[in-house]
Amino acid sequence: MEEPFPKDFRFPTIKTYSGTSDPRAHLNRYRAAMLMTGASDAIMCRGFFSTLDGQAQDWFGSLPEGSISTFTALTKQFMSYFASNVQKRKEFADLYHVKQRPTDSLPEFLNKWKREVLGVANIDDRAALIIFRNNLRSGPFYRDLIRYPPKTYNELMDRATRFAEAEVAEKRKKEEEEGRSRKNKAPQEERRAPRDCAVPRGVHEDIPKVDPNKYSHRKRELGQLTEEEEVELDNPAPRKKQAIHVIFGGPEGGDTPAERKKWARNLYVGEVVRPPHEKKPRREPIVFTEADLPDGPLSHRDALVIKVEISDVIVHRVLVDTGSSVNVMYYDTFTQLGLSRKQLGQVRTPLSGFTGDSIETEGSINLEVEIGTPPHVKRWEVEFVVSRSIALIT
Structure with a gap:
């Protein structure tokens, strides 16, 4: 207590030790901080008490008077009392298990290696060189170490850091180039025709x-x-065209299972076959006569379902409803046809569903439609209203 403090001495601020963590780490922090102040051995002993708390303070207060004559003696007593909290340091052989996995980049492996080395006691630099190289995955850095072996461990770490930084920069550059490539490619794909x-x-x-x-x-x-x-x-056989099946699922034909089964048994799907006839004007309308009706009682509630060709694609199960004021195409069919939203025109009048709710549309589009089988074929342009709603539209 009689030892004078050095001139302009200021006791450093150090995290207190309560006796639950590694005492070795606390001693190292205390020595490093006091070394900068030029404090003597007596000042080191006197100031140590102020860095303790809780259980550690109780230990310091229990020391017999006159039992500590040097800071070395205080250190031995401190380490002996809190020896159970000393963390076991890893052995040098533990580094053999620190390998670069197939998913590890060089920066990731280097950071993992440095963390493990810090916890190893009595590390041998020459042996560490060999272990690091053997645990490294094959690649540009491994080939560089084989061609130009480093002489010291510090040289190995410096070279590994440069290669890791180069790998990060190369990855960032590649991502930028791929981003620009996708950005330049997108407008070209939008302008590209969806079908031949x-x-x-x-x-x-x-x-x-x-x-x-x-x-x-x-x-x-x-x-x-x-x-x-x-x-x-x-x-020659005609070219096979892509097909899209439109109508599927849903409680058609009634609200009960029995009614829907009855509707399914009565459903007739077929093709209209007509005998050859004389050539007529180009704008000949397609009509259905009583001869085209299926066998069965009248009047009936059978749905008229046909297949048509739209934009060179065969669209199956197209429901014909003479009571509709618009031709509805669901958005899924629109996308399967390879069409773009940019081709849609604006629809100012909303559609109305059976529930009375207004149904928003994506827009309208005019497409060339073909119906029939050769030689009985009819082509004309039809305006379709595109909708995302799966509810039936009146």
Whole structure:
């Protein structure tokens, strides 16, 4: 207590120790802080009490008077009393388990290695060089260590830090380039036609086309075609088109299971077949006569369901309702046709459902529609109102 303080001495602020954590860490912090003040051994002993709290203060107060003559003696007593709280340091051999996993980047592995090394006692730099290289995954950095082995552990860490920073910068640069590539590609994809049929004529005229029947034509020249092959070559099968099935699910035909089963048994789906007739004007309307009706009692509540071709796509299960004032296309069908929202026009009049609620629409679009089977085919332009609602619309 008689030891004078150094000139301009200020006792450092240190986190107090209550006796529940590692005493070794507290001693290291205390020594480091007091070393900067130039305090003597006696001042080190005198100031140590102010860094204690709770159980540790009780221990200090229980020391017999005159039992401490140096700070080294105080340190031994302190470490001995709180020895149970000393954290066991890892062995050098534990570093063999610190490996770079397939999912670890170089920065992640380097941070994990440094954390483990801090807890290892008596680390050997030369052995650490070998373990670090063996635990490293193959790649540019591993090849660099093989070609130019570092001489010291510090040189290894410096080189590893530079490679890790380069890897982070390269990853960031790649993400920026991919982002610009996607940004530049998006407008081109929007301008691209959704189907081959929408490409203007003449665009692909200069591209040579491969004749799928070239082999058959060659056999015809040599007189090797059979009668069936001759017929097939003269009447090639039409190109198979994409199909979209529209109507599905829902309590059609009634509110009870019995009514819906009865409706399903009476449902008739078929194609209209008419005998050949003389050529008529181009605007010949498609009509259905009594001959087209299915067998069964009249009047009936059967739904008229047909298939039509829209934008070169066969759309199945199209419900024909002569009482509707608009032609409704659900948004799912619209997207399957490969159409874009930019092609939609504005619809100013809202639609009304069976419940009386107004149904918002996405817009309207005019599409070319084809109905019938060759040679009985009719083409015309139809305006469709696109809606997301799955409720029936009046």
